[in-house]
Amino acid sequence: MRKIILSLCVVLLACSSHKEKKETATVMNKSSDKVIIYQLMTRLFGNKATVNKQYGTIEENGVGKFExxxxxxxxxxRDLGATHIWCTGVIEHAxxxxxxxxxxxxDDADVVKGRAGSPYAIKDYYDVDPDLAVDVPHRMEEFEALVSRTHEAGLKVIIDFVPNHVARAYKSDAKPEGVRDLGEQDDTSQAFSPGNNxxxxxxxxxxxPSGYNPLGDYTFPTKDGKFEETPAKVTGNDQFTASPGINEWFETVKLNYGVDILxxxxxxxxxxxxTWIKMRDILIFWAKKSVDGFRCDMAEMVPVEFWGWVIPQVREVNANIIFIAEIYNPDQYRNYIEAGRFDYLYDKVLLYDTLRLLINGQLGTKDIGEIQKRLSGINSNMLHxxxxxxxxxxxxxxxxxxxWKALPGMVISATIDKGPVMIYFGQEVGEPAYGAEGFQGDDGRTTIFDYWGVAEHQKWMNNGRFDGEMLSEEQKQLRQFYGRLLNIAATNTSITRGEYIDITEFNQRQSNFNEKVHAFLRYYQSEKVLIVTSFNDQEQNVKVEIPHEAAIEIGIEAxxxxxxxxILGNEGKLEIENLILNLPVKPYASHIFQIQ
Known part of the structure; x- marks a missing residue:
């Protein structure tokens, strides 16, 4: 397998030329009709420390700052192709x-996960994480400066809004004058009251939770196995017990939006x-900080009626602000778009899960077409x-x-719809998330709970130069591929504005290629592209045939x-003749053909 992957790298490297780089630079100067999100974990992105001690302190393992x-x-x-950065973990958490x-x-160690804590256990909705500031008393000004320079760089800023739950020890010490804290006026003798938070x-x-040992063998002043809370509150993931399990969201408590879930x-x-009024005021507070969007955590755990009520009010402050819902129930997708007023929804359960299984050889490409049919009419609302x-x-x-094995899946994610696509910092250089960082352990994810240095990303960061000089040649080529792809996705009108035609099922019925090859058309006015991807681990010669009905629709003569x-950068001159393209396809290869 490694031999196959390395041969693909050689092929891609051979496609790099001075002319190609010049063309890429030209593309980068164009504006985008498509949202391209670069997500970064704010505390990890700029961290230069490389100690990476399990449960290491901020002094030992370091932390990235707004600056x-x-x-x-x-x-x-921006040059990579992004239009927005999603700064994860901005709002103050435990x-x-x-x-x-x-x-x-x-904070009480017994209800905090990891040394740096979960960014989704909010402790003060009106403040930012002090970890992220060079000068802690001026942390909000440092965040505002980040927003300003991001806008000056031609990018927009998305932050998290966490509406469903807060840290157990939530208490705002930065709330505006006259604002009442969450729970301050609750009648705690009632399990549920519409007026309670x-x-x-x-x-x-x-x-x-029994067996929870925060920070492992390390001590902390508040680590004693106890947390005083009487009466107990319901956990963030709806656990109606005073003794939630260690795998529950025990560090958080559920907010009450007027639904008697008991x-x-x-x-x-x-x-x-x-609660609706308090959360509206929090959203407006951040909208007035000139943020451009909210990624709304576990949005479907909050009633859709709230979103339909609050989003128009926030848009009175900023008409162009975008709302992204983290949602995992496809049966609710249309409801959260139509009634909830969301712009975009996570497409995790359908496209992500399918592509992951496909990359690992457990599904076929025809399943992608079925997803597109199911999402007809809302495809452009899906975040891939x-x-x-x-x-x-x-x-x-x-x-x-x-x-490298995932690149065909990334090409499909970026080009199949008009809607947004996202990458996570370090993805573009092949970050593997090695190591047991702390609470999260060694599970293939970059920690969200502990201070840490993200090793392969740090090579691109190069001690704050952000020039990639420490990357291997293979990593440089991988990042160039991402840059080329994202810039095409951001600027090619066939992709940003055009319609979609699946031709995979047709070609598989004709036995033109197997279940590991995918092909579709995108077209807008005179622009048209044919996108072919292969999840095969061997080189194959395939025949891609455009059905007559599709040819008529996109305006090409049979x-x-x-x-x-x-335009993705592979060399060679090819022709579609009698609606057929004969194509030698390398392992895990992707092609975006501009049809002349």
């Missing part, structure tokens, strides 16, 4: 680092629940990806074991010859 996402880094991300000298109380278990006290899920939305902070790295032993140019 590390500097003009050079932003230009490099951490096990001592900031008491700045008036920030210690939380759900309660009256008469019960919270108990730390009594048949009856809704009480009139009058508007207090192969990596994010929740998923295992492509290059890890838990996924593909090689970044009896004519049509030259094609592979």
């Amino acid at each position: 590390d996402i500097n003009n050079v880094a932003l230009k490099a991300i 951490v096990l680092t001592d900031y008491t000298k700045y008036g920030i109380p210690l 939380f759900y309660y278990l009256p008469g019960q006290s919270f108990r730390v 009594g048949g899920r009856k809704s009480y939305f009139d009058p508007v629940p207090d 990806f192969l990596e994010n902070h929740d998923e295992q790295r492509i290059a890890s032993k838990f996924f593909a074991g090689s970044p 009896q004519a010859r049509h030259a094609v140019k592979d």
Whole structure:
């Protein structure tokens, strides 16, 4: 397998030329009709430390700062093809680092996961993580400066909004004057009340999960196996117990949006629940910081009626702000677009899961066409990806074991729809997420719970130069591939505005290629592209035939010859003759043919 992958690298390297690089630079200067997201874990992105000690402190393992996402880094991300950066972990969450000298109380180790804590256990919706600031008292100003320079670099900023749950020790010390804290006015004698911000278990006290040992063998002033909470609150993942398990979201508590989840899920939305108003005000607070979008964590665990009520109000502050829903139930997709007013939804359960199985040889390419049919009418609302902070790295032993094997899946993700595509920092250089960082362990994901240095990404970062000089030649070629692909996806009008025609099923019925090859057309006015990808581990000669009905639709003559140019960078002159393209396909190869 390694021999096959290396041969592919040689082929791709051979496609790099001075002319090609010049063309890429020209493409990069164009604006995009398609959202291309570069997600980065803010505390990890700029970290230069390489100690990587399990459960290491911030002093030992280091941490990235807002200022590390500097003009050079932003230009490099923009040149890669991105239009937006998603800065993950901005809002203040529970951490096990001592900031008491700045008036920030210690968090309780027994309800914090990892040394740096989960960025989804929010402790103050009106503040930013002090880890990310060089000058902690001025941390908000440092975030605002990041937003400003990101905009100056031609990029937009997305941050997380975590609406479903908060840290157990939530308490805002930065809330604007006159704002009441979550839970401050709750009637804690009631398990559920429409006016409460939380759900309660009256008469019960919270108990730390049995066997939980925060920080392993290390100590911390608040580590004692106890956390005082009476009455106990319901956990973020709807566990109605005072003693949740270690694999539950025990460090968080569920917010109450007026749904009696303890009594048949009856809704009480009139009058508007207090939680709705508080969360609206939080969203507007951040919208006024000039952020350009919100990735809404576990959006489907919050009633769709809330989203339909709140999103238009936030858009009164910024009409162009985008909302992305993390959602895993395809049966609810249309509801969260139509009633919830979301712009984009995670397409994890359908396209991501299918591509992952396909990359690992467990599915065939015809399944992709079935997904496109199922999502007809909302395809452009789907956010595609192969990596994010929740998923295992492509290059890890838990996924593909090689970044090259996944490239055909990445090409499909980036080009199949008008909607957005996303990559996760380090993906473009083959980061494998080696090591047991702390709470998360060695599971093929880059930690979201501990301080850490992301080794392969750090080679591209090159001590803050962001020039990739420490990368291997193979990694440089991989990053160039991503840059070429994302810039095509961002600027080619067939992809950003055009329609989609699947021709995979037709060709497989004709026995033109096997179940590991995929082909489709995208077209817009006179522009048209044919995209062919192969998940085969051997070179094959395939025949790609355009059905007559498709030829008529995209406007090409059946009896004519049509030259094609592979704009993804593969060399060679080819023609479509009598609607047939005969194509030698390398292992895990991808082609984007501009039809002349």
